[in-house]
Amino acid sequence: MHCLRNCWHQIAWAEELAEDAMLARTVLGEDVVLFRNEGVASALRDRCPHRFAPLSLGKLEAGQVTCPYHGLRFADTGMCVHNPHGAAVASLAVQRYPLVERHDALWIWMGDAGAADPGSIPDLSFIEACPETAKIRSYTAVDAHYELLTDNIVDLSHADYLHPTSLGSGFNTRTKARITEAEDRVVVAWESDSEDAPPAFQIASPAKLWTIVDWFAPAVMVVRAGGHPVADPAAMLDTLNLHSMTPATETSSHYFACNTRSFKLEDAGFNAFLRGQLLHAFQVEDKPMVEAVQRRMGTTDLWSLRPAMFPSDRGAVCVRRRLAKMIAAETGS
Ligand code: FES
Ligand SMILES: [Fe+2]
Numbered sequence: 001m002h003c004l005r006n007c008w009h010q011i012a013w014a015e016e017l018a019e020d021a022m023l024a025r026t027v028l029g030e031d032v033v034l035f036r037n038e039g040v041a042s043a044l045r046d047r048c049p050h051r052f053a054p055l056s057l058g059k060l061e062a063g064q065v066t067c068p069y070h071g072l073r074f075a076d077t078g079m080c081v082h083n084p085h086g087a088a089v090a091s092l093a094v095q096r097y098p099l100v101e102r103h104d105a106l107w108i109w110m111g112d113a114g115a116a117d118p119g120s121i122p123d124l125s126f127i128e129a130c131p132e133t134a135k136i137r138s139y140t141a142v143d144a145h146y147e148l149l150t151d152n153i154v155d156l157s158h159a160d161y162l163h164p165t166s167l168g169s170g171f172n173t174r175t176k177a178r179i180t181e182a183e184d185r186v187v188v189a190w191e192s193d194s195e196d197a198p199p200a201f202q203i204a205s206p207a208k209l210w211t212i213v214d215w216f217a218p219a220v221m222v223v224r225a226g227g228h229p230v231a232d233p234a235a236m237l238d239t240l241n242l243h244s245m246t247p248a249t250e251t252s253s254h255y256f257a258c259n260t261r262s263f264k265l266e267d268a269g270f271n272a273f274l275r276g277q278l279l280h281a282f283q284v285e286d287k288p289m290v291e292a293v294q295r296r297m298g299t300t301d302l303w304s305l306r307p308a309m310f311p312s313d314r315g316a317v318c319v320r321r322r323l324a325k326m327i328a329a330e331t332g333s
Contacts, residue, residue, distance in 0.1 A: 003028075003327045003330055003331055004028060004110075004218050004247065004326070004327065004330070005028060005110045005111030005112075005330065006109075006111035006112065006115055006330060007109075007111075007120070007217065007218050008100070008107040008108070008109055008116075008118075008120060008121045009027055009028075009107065009108055009109075009110065009218075009246040009247070010105050010106070010107055010108075010220070010244045010246055010254070010256050011025055011027055011032065011034065011043065011099075011106050011107065011108040011246060011254070012025065012034060012105065012106045012139070013104060013105055013106070013137050013139060013256065014041070014101050014104050014105060014106055015104070015137070016139065017034050017035070017036060017041055017106065018036075019036050019039065020060065021035075021060065022034065022035045022055075022056045022058075022060050022065070023035070023056075024046050024054065024056035025248070025254065026248045026249060026252075027108060027110060027246060027247070027248060027254075028110050028247055029247075029248075029249050029250070030045065030110065031045065031046035031047055031054065031056075032044070032045065032046055032097065032108065033045075033046035033054070033055050033056040033065070034099070034106065035060050035063070035065060035076070036063070037062075037063025037064075037076045038063060040076070041099055041101055041106055042076035042077075042096065042099060043096065043097040043098075043099040043106075043108050044065070044074065044076075044078050044094050044095065044096050044097070045078075045094050045095040045096075045097075047094070048067040048069065048072060048094065049072075049080075049091075049092055049093070049094055050067065050069070050070060050072055050092075051069055051070070053067055053068060053069035053070075054068075055067055055068075055074065055094070063075070063076055064076070064081060066082075070084070070085065071083075071084045071085075072084075072088075072092060074093075074094055076096075077093075077096060078093045078094045078095060078096035079093050080092035080093060080094075097109060097110060097113075098113050098116035100118045100121065102118070102121055102124075103121075103124035103125065103127045103128060103242075104127050104128065104137065104258070105124075105127075105244075105256065107121050122216040122220050122222070124220075124222065124242055126222075126240045126260055127242060127258055127260060129260075130240075130260035130261070130265075131265055131266070133265060133266050133267070133268060133271060134260060134261050134264065134265040134266070134267075134271065135258065135259070135260050136257075136258065136259040136271065136274060136275045136278055137256075137257070137258045138256070138257045138258075138278070138279060138282060138283075139254065139255070139256055140254075140255040140257075140282055140283050140287055141248075141252070141253075141254060141255070142252065142253050142254075142255050142287050142290060142291060143251060143252050143291045143294060144251065144252070144253060144290045144291050144293065144294035145247070145250060145251055145253065145294060146218075146219050146245040146246065146247045146253040147219075147302075147320060147323065148290050148293055148294060148297075149219070149243075149245045149253055149255055149290060150215070150219050150221070150245060150316070150319055150320075150323075151316040151319075151320075152286060152290055153213060153215075153221050153223065153243045154186070154188055154213055154215060154221070154315040154316040154319050155312050155313060155315060155316045156172045156188075156190065156211055156213065156223075157172045157173045157310075157312040158289075159172055159198070159281075160172055160173045162281075162285045162286065162289060163198075163281045163285055165199055166198065166199055166200040166277045166278075166280065166281050167198050167200055167277075167281055168198055169195070169196040169197060169198040169199070169205075170195075170196060171190065171192060171195045171196060171197075171198065171209055171211075172190050172211065172312075173312070174192075174195070175190040175191065175192045175195070176190075176311065177189060177190050177312070177314065177315055178190075178191070179314055179315050179318060181318055181322075184216065184217035184322065184326070185214065185215060185216055185217070186215045186315060186318045186319050186322060187212065187213070187214050187215070188212070188213045188215070188314075188315035189210070189211070189212040189213075190209075190210070190211045190212075191209070191210045191211075191212075192208065192209050192210075193208050193230070194206040194207070194208065194230050195207055195208075195209045195227075197209060197227060200274065200277045200278075200281075201225075201226070201227060201237060202237070203227050203228060203229060203235070203237055204229040204232075204235075205229075206229070206230045207227045207228060207229050207230060208227050208228055208229075208230055208233075209226075209227035210224065210225070210226060210227060211223065211224070211225045212224045212225075213315065215315075215319050217322060217323065217326055218323060218326065219244065219245040219246065219247075220242070220243075220244045220245075221242070221243040221244070222240060222241070222242060223239075223240075223241040223242075223243060224238065224239070224240055224241075225238075225239050225241065226238030226239055226262075236262075237261070237262065237263050238261070238262040238263075239259060239260065239261045239262070240260050240261075241257065241258065241259045241260070242256065242257060242258040243255070243256075243257050244256040244257070250299060251294055251299065255282070255287075257278070257282060259274065259278055261274075302320070
């Protein structure tokens with residue numbers, strides 16, 4: 001997999017990378033090892049230049065990694081700093097990827113390092129702005145192509161069928177989504193003045209509801225979801241949610257999610273309840289469904305399978321078109 005190299009991908013939540021342990025993750029088909037040196041996170045290719053042993057199986061000491069096979073040692077710059085078999089020459093360096101810690105997350109750039117501008121990471125400052133007691137982060141490894149996960153968020157009508165006890169109430173099916181497109185952005189908005197609220201929202205029905213998905217290329221989505229009882233606008237509840245997908249291989253992805261809310265900011269009991277609801281939806285309902293879809297599709301391109309199309313697919317089709325354009329520009333095809 002060589003596309004989407006020239007963009008930032010979330011590779012981990014910052015909290016997943018402890019000071020004294022390495023984290024191995026595959027991104028765009030390449031094996032990467034993450035570790036910290038005095039708190040600063042780095043990403044190196046997880047493949048020793050000698051006989052290609054995974055460095056992530058080696059030892060991390062004082063911010064340097066020793067290969068478990070024949071003992072080469074590398075600094076966080078990727079330079080070899082110790083070779084028990086000869087000189088630690090420059091050609092023994094291992095590739096280092098630009099890495100930025102921002103919005104509670106670690107973002108990696110797999111393309112030309114000179115073009116890595118952290119300014120192009122989407123603004124997700126709502127994550128830092130939310131207190132820890134009102135924040136629910138999750139990571140899920142999914143055996144499916146990242147675009148199937150993107151489709152899943154951009155077409156939220158699935159919530160009415162797959163998540164009827166938490167996120168679905170029929171609202172996303174009954175309401176026609178409004179779509180707005182910009183260069184590397186697609187916004188899909190469902191809004192209604194009077195609807196049944198999904199159970200997890202804990203809003204009395206009938207309710208004024210909104211769900212707005214803001215897609216940033218290639219696969220970062222901010223979902224605003226909330227509402228209030230029609231009779232009580234002051235009882236408004238609102239949430240901002242990140243759904244961020246990173247391609248691992250052609251048929252697997254990293255799925256990061258973060259829920260933040262504007263209410264019950266210090267309510268640990270409610271946080272635990274909502275965490276349970278969300279993790280059940282993502283990991284027990286979404287993940288097996290998207291993985292089953294992947295198995296049915298194999299690696300055949302979606303369009304060549306001639307899928308039936310509904311009005312609710314419009315947002316996902318816009319996103320897929322924009323991605324196809326980006327990939328074509330990158331690969332020159
Ligand atoms: S494979 Fe790493 S030192 Fe030999
Ligand atoms: Fe879902």
